Amino acid sequence: MAARLSRATLSAIASPVAVPSYQPEQLSPGIVHIGVGNFHRAHQAVYLDELFEQGLDRDWALIGTGVRESDAEMRADLAAQDFLTTVVAQEASSSQARIIAPMLDFVALGETDAVLAQLVDPRTRIVSLTVTEGGYYLDPATQAFAAEHPDIVADASDRLRRPKTAFGLIAAALLQRRAIGIAPFTVMSCDNLPGNGHVAEASVAGLVELVSHSDAAWIRENVAFPNGMVDRITPATTQRERDRLRDEFGIEDRRPVFCEEFRQWVLEDRFTAGRPRLEEVGVQFVGDVAPFELMKLRILNGGHAAIAYPAGLLDIAFVHEAMQDPLIARFLSMLLEAEVMPLIPPVPDTDLGAYKRTIERRFANPKIGDTIRRLCLDGSNRQPKFILPTIRDALKAGRAIDGLALVCALWCRYCYGETETGQPIAPNDPIWPRLTMQARQARFVPEAWLAMQDIYGDLGDDQRFREAFSRALKRIWEFGTRPSIDRYLASLGS
Template structure:
């Protein structure tokens, strides 16, 4: 990590009144925050939102543009209440530290000007304010009530069943959105745009499906009105943002002399690609690097297969070899070589060209981001939730290769490494803690695969038809037998030499 000398002056609490004194230590807002007015209500004021969306808005305000698009925070969960309390004490300001290996860069951002009390009724009132033209969301993938089997909206989820029967007293953010849209229609106010900023494919379509699915259960006529009148643009979002803990709070205090109860650290890289579908208008975010396109899908596919697939590729190989940090894994020629060869030979050929985008440059940028030693990203984090991540980031690439008659030896090896990881032992014999909603089943199947490799593939909800695809199954079986006999280092060495 870069060495930054500790601050030698007094530590100051983050607050509007402290900004003049902090101006020599970090970049502070150059705009008059009192002159801002709201345009966006955002639900889910976590680290990613502040590192990404709120930072883009802040940079736009710095240009003197669109000061009528400030953000009002909101939430529905107990942790939202805790975040509201922290940010209220510092006038809704946040310290953002970009973890650049060549030196940390810190800014205080002021694009959020208020935070609605954690109360569904007050949130509905806030959403019916005529100034609010966009309601945006970062509620995580689990917050959209998706079916594990279909990937679509799950009308049988207990929270959704309760919500549909709530009789005007919503308990989920989507119930609140429906109630607020209905209230706006009743007074002749145009509907706001619903803008998902969550890191999941076709996030706008997912948000639309959840809103319409819930509305259909309670009021089919109003569901039709929403389908006709409300925009749900898709977007692709990207910025690696670790969680905040005592280490990050102490870093901001000792390095920059700021007492911030909820600072954010992130990588210097950001990307936001969005469909331009905002009937009630939008801020001029293209002036600060947001790409507005007709179709986000090609960009999503590029990210899912190269970046997310790349994370999966290094995760289990690195874990079995005993690496803890991602940057240490990328310094291992076997892990970095596996990523590079797999990406070039099997992943990249499945990603269609995007006009104006260099895939080679994107691949190089991804590898550089993974190697960022200042970020402190961990291999255990990348290994989380494999039963959800593999079907999104790896298995579709295998299907695409098989559909064109191409080999899948490297991708099958990645699945093999995941299987071996699920058996619970690193190559040095130490125990692996498997954190996954299907952990028990995965371990059982992985242990059974020691004698019968194909046993691991007999999970239809994960592998589907791939479990019966001869080219993939044969490659998986051969790789697993080799891995069991020779170990991770030897198998990766052979793969790189092939």
């Protein structure tokens, strides 16, 4: 019979599942994390769990919180199991389960005073975030802070008295700490964004700028926002994963996380009030994260986009199934080699070719169960971060862009709202109705898609890109996805 996860049932959970050896009373809080989703619990929380298992830095335990309505349900589920999580790391030939326990509490959504009290607590020395690429209030085309966003305007209009956004909470807490003489905490983004520390700083300081120029200047001068590169493929949890955990490991967990075995965290060593010794558990501290970040965003995240939209149009459900399709796998490989990797500067102690092969192996892992739909999600935020910057660099360098333009055209065709067999594609973007409308216009006038200046900016006016995109989209509509990819590969001699 399966054991329902809690502190009381840990002794009943059978080997080979690893269980925590430390107790909650041996920990004290040091980090407040905003956005306690699967990725956080498979990544940052696992590193901290390993550190605590070594008996190190147990004054850096986690307090969770969030700003979305779904966070309240997450809090209830985790509280019911004493804030424990089962993490199952999977390779093609193995699965390893461990129960992690670095979280002490979760302050529920709407409890603004309680959240602020935790953020102002002197023991809180780091505030970390995983609020997704779309949660930073950026203009999609310019990637600058969107000060006019209604959520930001609301927090600023209230002068940060009852903030609703993650950045409003952070800003209000920093200013309260300043007022009562407590050193500021470090703000540590763990999201997949170019220069995520710089972006977090722009969002916090940009919001405060709307209220007080002097306070915004103080934040820029006194608060650390280290950049970091994070990586671990972590799909959404469904009933399928919960059933597998029960059947294979004998554990009933409301919020298990299934992920790949691979993980990476490269982080700038820049902290306002100290940090845990994460280098003891594999975190790589460097002076400049940018080369690692660019490599990952363009090869892994850009690679995800390259396989997602053709697979979605061809009714392929899972990422590993897409990699089993010879045409899609070859498209990924050749696009990366021909158009993406030549624009990536050298990365310290890293062989780009070996990194690419690792990415392809990770995508092909059948145990992960990562869905194509997840990769297709939120293209209006992801394309400007993972695909369009490479196109801009290629145009400046006078290099080929046909494959990258094809990726954009496949995204446009996906947003039309039906697969090549006529199956409807459910809404999969915050601005899905608008994208569908533009995609339907672009079927006959391709340039209509590029007219979305908030996404493409001046790139939509570049003649080379417009021509390459138009050719690709017309070909997709006339011949289909497979022939369009075939033609591109043939142009490379593949």
